[in-house]
Amino acid sequence: MPVSPEPSGIPRGPEQHPPGAHDPRRHRHGRSAGHPDDHGDEAAAEAPTLPTGWSPVGADTGDQLVATRTTTGRRRRADRDAEPAGPGTGRHAVVAPSSAAPPGPVAGHGHGHSTAPPAGRRVRLLIAALLVPCALATLVGVVLLWPSGGPPSTAQPVSQQPVRAEVTTASAADCSQGSGDGGCVALVVRMADGPMPGRDLVQVVPVEPGSPTFAVGDQVVLSWSGADPNDPGSYQVVDFQRGAPLGWLAAVFAGAVLVLGRWRGLAALAALALSFVVLLMFVLPAILDGHNPLAVAVVGSCLIMFVVLYLTHGPSARTSTAVLGTLLSLALIGALGAAFSAAARLTGLDDQTSNLIATLGTGVDARGLLLAGVVIGALGVLDDVTVTQTSAVWELRRANPGLGAPGLFAAAMRIGRDHVSSAVNTLVLAYAGASLPLLLLFTLSGRGLSDVVTTQDVATEVVRTLVGSIGLVASVPITTALAALVASREALVDE
DSSP states (O other): OOOOOOOTTOOOOGGGSOTTSOOTTBOTTSOBTTOHHHHTTOOOOOOOOOOTTEEEESGGGSSOEEEEEEOSSOEEEGGGGOOOOOTTOOOOSEEOOOTTSOOOOOTTOOOTTOOOOHHHHHHHHHHHHHHHHHHHHHHHHHHHHOOOSSOOTTSOOOOOEEEEEEEEEEEEEOSSTTOOOOOEEEEEEEESSSSSTTOEEEEEEEOOTTOOOOOTTOEEEEEEOSSOTTOGGGEEEEEEOOHHHHHHHHHHHHHHHHHHHHHHHHHHHHHHHHHHHHIIIIIHHHHHTTOOHHHHHHHHHHHHHHHHHHHHHOSSHHHHHHHHHHHHHHHHHHHHHHHHHHHTTOOOOOHHHHHHHHHHTSOOOHHHHHHHHHHHHHHHHHHHHHHHHHHHHHHHHHHOTTOOHHHHHHHHHHHHHHHHHHHHHHHHHHHHHHTHHHHHHHHHTTOOHHHHHTSHHHHHHHHHHHHHHHHHHHHHHHHHHHHHHHHHTSOOOOO
């Protein structure tokens, strides 16, 4: 009658295995691991009962019994946290070999904390070899294009000074004294700063279809010409104060990002602040200093990309792959923008650019400004697409470690097709929304669609939209292919 095994850790006496009886634990080479026949008075320990889902590995060697468990794409050694077997321990991950068992290799022996395989290291070195020169070139570009400081000497001085004020009275009035038309509004405003803070003055504002409506308590901005501060004619109501509502909106935005993203959201806000610093401290002053706008935009975009992606997502092979995909896509957008803006004979001389040139008093590369806007405008959407694609590839790799590079590419491209279709639509609608007044104006002109599309202003937006969309579409297979190659050769680790 079979005898039930005793609990692990309780030694069996020699009487349970009389001489000559078959010992199922006896090694296939004729030596029993820890048997009293081999070790005299030393008791043999019985193999422990393993939990469900565990399997013995290397039991044939007679040296060690290793319990392993299959996790998501990884195998962890149970003997890493093993405790000595004994009554009441409830944990029997490893049965140690007897003192007489000779040391030797154990079948299936591995360490969960081993370093990445050589192929993974080679891929990382390749990524570093591609990105380090780009980072160095970006730093060199920043040094060479750094603005010397101050506006050009030929720039016209700004003669208008803003003055904050509050409307205390608003009433109907004649546009000219004694005309009786009543087509204007007389505003009594109290200045909060400027040359005479605390003083009230009267401003007559015409009532027209495009004029704003003023009410008592409105916070407005006056423009002072610098003439006699006692003369109301030296001031003009030009705008409303919007600092408070914009501040509250920014606070709500930051709160939403922090609630959802937590520490990563905080990193994203810091990256956003640094993006504004790069734009305000480097890109805009460098263009005003007379440097090529396209070169400044490319260097500034690369600097923003390195700072934002690594600060938000941390240094890793995944982030480096997204950076590399964004770099290649930006290069494609710049090349296509330069080629098609030249082929379409776009000058970039719209009303705003003309006013800028008149203010600076010097020549500005208007087409370069156009291309700089294309590159900077496409960067934000590219970041979204490249990071999403690399994350998709890594998650697919984690879910199915057996997928190779072709399988990862095919699966991630199915995600990328859905993403890029919506992203392209977003880009087109964003440009259309920004140019909505212009589109309405051309709609009322009564001209044909082909005539409207080929005009300077509309053709500029068409080239801007299509070039950015082509770069966006191309970024999906470029980034997915790079991510599939890197992820398939990288060891799976917990992040």
